[in-house]
Amino acid sequence: MKEEDVNRCQIQEWYPKFKPVSIRTVIHELPESFVEYLVDDSGPFLLPLSISGEDALPNRIHNPIDEEDYQVSEGPGDESEQPPLPPSFPELELNIKESINTLGGAVFPKLNWSAPKDSAWISTSGTLRCTSFSEIALLLRSSDSLVHDLCHAYDSCIDKTLSRPPSFFLALRKWYSSFLPEMEFRCFVRGQQLAGISQREVTTFYPTLLEKKNDLELLIKEFFTENVRQKFESENYTFDVYVTKDGRAKILDFNPWGAFTLPLLFTWEELEQNLKEVENLVDFRIVESQCGIRPGLKTAVPQDYLDTGPGSGWDQFLRKADRELQQQKMAPGNGA
Template sequence: MKEEDVNRCQIQEWYPKFKSVSIRTFIHELPESFVQYLLDDSGPFLLPASISNEDAFPNRIHNPEEEEDYQVSEGSGDEAEALSAPCFPELELKIKESIETLGGAIFPKLNWSAPKDSAWISTSGTLRCTTFSEIALLLRSSDSLIHDLCHAYDSCSDKTMSRPPKFFLALRKWYPRFQPEMEFRCFVKGQKLVGISQREVTTFYPVLCEKKNKVEVLIEEFFNDNVRVKFESDDYTFDVYVTEDERVKVLDFNPWGAFTLPLLFTWEELEQK
């Protein structure tokens, strides 16, 4: 795998080419100060101060007596400065505008990955976000995003860097009726579609037994008509969603092998196809 193969799978690289057959997404370049905020684990866990007074936990019960225990007394200037929350007003305003344009709810993603491992910490237990504070909470709590931030090129045979020069935050429209059983990962080797796996592998979906052949035809047609010619790598994977009216939407691209999960396959059997 080459660095160029990894770079092509960044959402800011592939989305403009596949915008018409993907879900609505706004992409913002992240300031380096926010990237460093995500990487910083030297101090307490602090969410950014919101210029809109947004709260990542709007339904929590505030107990003034408990909050007094965490207040820094006057005169301890060094401690107060150390505990001051960071603030990213320009980024927050841009994100707020994008969320409103996308219908009020989104799910976030960095260059390659979404913070799926931190969904448990949100009030909904999902990646659904309506504010900048909720996005920051998910990103800051995610261990899997360390891959994007520090290890994206570790498996490259021509590795020259450990991170991309710029990071981006993709805000993807949230669809409340999204059906996990209709999301699939497709494996392409030598520009040929060699495998299709359900994306959610922890659950058995009887409906897939009924729709298997139809879904396979839809995805193969979509690959031949929309993906094979446009995506420049020879070996890669792409994730799609099949809608109720049998339209196929591309959700993501990932490199072949390395950190990409083969799901119901093994990489050994995929290599032999």
């Protein structure tokens, strides 16, 4: 891929063009001081000082004794080292607060390319739902996946000249409590041809998708032809789409072909082979049984917190799950 392909997938680039067929979003350009705050890991973990007095973790217990850990005595007559002061971004906070109100009081955040999905575990709700600047800052500052956006977005480009984009943006997207994960799909476009469609959430079997598969395929194919194909300039890319209860498709995201984009129920080789073998045939894949579920640790805690070494509880659990899966596949009536 080229840098221009990666750049087109930034939300501040594609959203204005696809706003009528996407979800409500307000985009803010981030000051460089806030970007530096996100990438700085040289000191203690500090949340910005809120001018509104908002707290991302309101139920935490404040223990003054813990603050003594930050004071280092250097001997008689020397003053103790003072803990660093938390940063403050008053203008950004006020702008974000206004946008949250505009979007109905709750949003989920996203940088140029990525959302901090890996840090949802730390929020009070266990999701990306945010109602304040402090909650947004907590998710962004806690996320490891956003390091990609901040430092490695162009690493897979054959014409790489940039180490990071000139500016970073924060997209605040309206939070919909009625969002159904089974109705989100990833679409793969190769040579401006729709090559495949995959269920986005592949760790769960949704029986309702079996009933709706043909209708969903037709709807998504028509949506691509009418709303995406002639408007998105790249030859190869993916886009995520959500199908509403009333049968409308909404674009959620664009991503480059290959590299850091997950192929989900496909492999990249399969997608390229599909186009070579049968032109204009779209392969639509969903999880069609419990046996088809792709493994995933849905624990709501970081991978680093899990002991998955030999003999650990998770190791035994995964081995048992693998044995049961193999037994199900070998049982009469499965694939025979």
